[in-house]
Amino acid sequence: MADIAFLISAVVTVLCALIIVTRKNPIYSIIFMLPFFLAMSVIFVLLQAAFLAAIQIFIYGGAILVLFLFVVMLINLKSSELRDDFSLWPYVWASLGVGMFAGAVGFFINGGMTRKLAMAFEAPAKNPFLGSCESLAAPLLKEHLVPFEVVSVLIFVALLGAVILSKKRV
Amino acid sequence: MDMFSPVILAFTGWFNLEACLLLAGIVFIIGVWGFIVRKNVLIMLICVELMLNAVNLAFLSFARAHASSADPALKAAGESGQAAALFVIAVAAAEAAVGLAIVITYSRNRPSVDTREMDLLKH
Numbered sequence: 001m002a003d004i005a006f007l008i009s010a011v012v013t014v015l016c017a018l019i020i021v022t023r024k025n026p027i028y029s030i031i032f033m034l035p036f037f038l039a040m041s042v043i044f045v046l047l048q049a050a051f052l053a054a055i056q057i058f059i060y061g062g063a064i065l066v067l068f069l070f071v072v073m074l075i076n077l078k079s080s081e082l083r084d085d086f087s088l089w090p091y092v093w094a095s096l097g098v099g100m101f102a103g104a105v106g107f108f109i110n111g112g113m114t115r116k117l118a119m120a121f122e123a124p125a126k127n128p129f130l131g132s133c134e135s136l137a138a139p140l141l142k143e144h145l146v147p148f149e150v151v152s153v154l155i156f157v158a159l160l161g162a163v164i165l166s167k168k169r170v
Numbered sequence: 171m172d173m174f175s176p177v178i179l180a181f182t183g184w185f186n187l188e189a190c191l192l193l194a195g196i197v198f199i200i201g202v203w204g205f206i207v208r209k210n211v212l213i214m215l216i217c218v219e220l221m222l223n224a225v226n227l228a229f230l231s232f233a234r235a236h237a238s239s240a241d242p243a244l245k246a247a248g249e250s251g252q253a254a255a256l257f258v259i260a261v262a263a264a265e266a267a268v269g270l271a272i273v274i275t276y277s278r279n280r281p282s283v284d285t286r287e288m289d290l291l292k293h
Contacts, residue, residue, distance in 0.1 A: 005185075040226075052252060071273055121187040165268070
């Protein structure tokens with residue numbers, strides 16, 4: 001069952017990512033972010049990360065998506081900006097570079113470096129609590145306590161920065 | 171159930187580490203491609219979110235692989251992988267907030283958010 005769920009969500013994820021990148025109007029890109037994040041969170045659940053899947057829906061689907069939507073409505077795009085005047089060369093160069101990068105990724109995945117890990121992945125889960133709040137909180141509050149606090153400072157600074165940047169007059 | 175069992179058998183084994191990493195790589199590459207090719211700042215920011223999501227997927231698939239091992243140190247590494255994914259989500263939220271604030275300020279002062287017309291420093 002997990003295999004079928006993974007296949008469906010993988011196909012939805014890739015299709016939505018392609019739609020997001022290729023639409024001219026940013027509204028359509030943002031609307032298609034929602035199925036992208038939902039399918040990604042299905043994969044997170046399959047990977048035994050239930051808490052992170054919920055966080056993914058809250059933060060990405062709830063907060064970031066709505067933020068993008070509000071900004072698109074605020075900055076009134078002119079209709080002239082909605083067309084991309086087409087020139088082939090940037091696409092050719094970008095596809096070439098991206099293709100080389102994709103080859104490197106494929107080489108890494110096929111390189112046998114992960115063979116032992118792949119066997120461990122297929123084994124039945126020996127840690128049924130993985131992905132629960134408890135198992136996620138333990139490393140956060142023990143060995144990663146300093147980064148955890150730094151992240152809270154980072155979010156506070158980002159909040160202040162966003163407010164100050166978007167104020168009319170400083 | 172018997173009617174569907176051949177269908178279920180045909181799809182067995184697709185959910186493995188290589189498939190997850192391949193999906194993460196494909197989504198990351200689509201994000202890189204969009205970031206290079208598109209000229210609209212908003213869609214470039216969305217592509218950054220796509221890339222961060224792909225990195226999260228890679229983190230979580232490695233965490234799942236490590237957490238299944240019998241070694242307690244590797245098991246702890248699996249839990250730390252999920253903590254790293256949480257950090258990535260937090261940084262992505264902060265980045266989106268600041269980036270969109272910059273876009274709003276820019277669009278208030280200049281007529282367009284097209285990156286081809288962002289040439290104030292050139293003239």
